[in-house]
Amino acid sequence: MTDLAAALGVRIRDPEPPSEFFPYRAGCRLHAYDWGGTGPDVLLLHGGGLTSHTWDFVCLGLRGAARLVALDLRGHGDSDWSEDYRIATMAEDVIAAADHLGLPRVCLVGMSLGGVVAAHVADTHPDRVERLALVDVAPGVDFESTARSREFMAGLGPVAELDAVVDAALRVNPRAHRATVAYRMSTLFRRGPDGEWVPKNDPRPPDFPAILAAIDQLVLRLGKVAVLLVRGGRSRVLPQSAAERLVGRLPDGGLVVVPDAGHNVQEDNPAALIAALRTFLAR
Secondary structure, X not given: OHHHHHHOOOOOOOOXXXXXXXXXXXXEEOEEEEEEOOOOEEEEEOOOOOOHHHHHXXXXXXXXXXXXXXXXXXXXXXXXXXXXXXXXXXXXXXXHHHHHOOOOOEEEEEEOHHHHHXXXXXXXXXXXXXXXXXXOOOOOOOHHHHHHHHHHHHXXXXXXOHHHHHHHHHHHOOOOXXXXXXXXXXXXXXXXXXXXXXXXXXXXXXXXXXXXXXXXXXXXXXXXXXXXXXXXXXXXXXXXXXHHHHHHOOXXXXXXXXXXXXXXXXXXXXXXHHHHHHHHHOO
């Protein structure tokens, strides 16, 4: 992980791995990584189909500017699967994680689905959120551009070797960095008892209409907090015009476009995202 992060331009001051913790809420055991660090308390929320590991490179490089915690949303990574994946439910999970660590007020960084959850937290618990960074999500997202990715994620199942999954992922996104994709896939699967690699995430399809409706309402939830919107420069999911439109409607909003990055900004160009977050957190 550290070698790959360095190859992606991340300057690492502290290579120590994070500690794990398992907050509970309403019978659901959640999982998170506490990376430590000095500075403001920051909770990072991943996108749909990903896990807290998507933030590994960013956390390695941002430790000197913040205390960092990356949460597996319910149904993802090492958090329990659930019968309730409503945005409001996941927002309360975020508060539970903050409470578990005794953090009265936090900064939130949320990518895609994680950004929608973060916005809900900021709206319903404004006293708990210092500021919020959204990564590649805003009203006007091009949902159809995610069709191949959604089809790929829906087709994930047990495999004998992860290389087959990496090859399939690169056929969906040929511009992706193979080593980065291989690392991501290694975190999305676990070894089963028979030696096969089994996906960690709940295979049931998300409620995309509910998620899209929540995205359309983002501007109504972001009026109480300072917001940074980060867009991947080559993202097909979030058009530049949609990003500019959201920021223009916020009382305290800013926009940064990260070059050489698609939708998964935190994996494609973590060094540039680290620089943007460092500036935003130090405001």
